[in-house]
Amino acid sequence: MAEGKSGKLTTHVLDTALGVPAAGLKIALYKVSGNSHHKMLEVVTNADGRVDAPLLEGKSFATGVYELVFFAGDYLRASGQKLPEPAFLDQVPLRFGMAEDKHYHVPLLISPYSYSTYRGS
Template sequence: MSGFLTTHVLDTARGCPAKGLKIELFRLSGNGRHLLKTLVTNDDGRTDEQILPASEFEIGEYELVFHAGAYLDASGTPPESPRFLDIVPIRFGMSEAAHYHVPLLLSPFGYSTYRGS
């Protein structure tokens, strides 16, 4: 089995998928990070393509950056200045060629993630 990476973002405050949320994927190495890809979630809160398909998969350390503040602004969540949550970075390692699913459950004042399936 080849490895690949996916995500799913759910807006738990509104009870719906987080449509239109910008996500960036970085590969970490040493003290640096390299931007690999930028995607936006679709109507189902997923990306239209795998974030990291099998053809690009490498074991290593990565960071997904979820632009929560811009999504919350666009979704009509009452604004605050500054937003409690703006950028949500999730750093994780992929140690085997497998399906890694890193979902984000998001609200204006909290979030959670886990290794999904």
């Protein structure tokens, strides 16, 4: 695992059902090693569906396996969308690897019944 100098990890969340940024959505970041997860931080998206600073950058950035957990159910309920109980989507975990000292942007597009992600820029 190499420590990065210019690498960083960012994210944002869009609510595709309402066509708006997902403001106020809680996200937890974990470092994954085998079967263990180490919680690194927890953030909440701003009015633009983004977090105010990179999740990892500089000395905190390292290659490896990570998991972002998006608390979609809490956000969807708070936004007034009708959900069954239990909700189809509640916590959405995205596990991904960062193999290079580069920018990794991992966005989430959500609705009550679907989600998608990609490596953005």
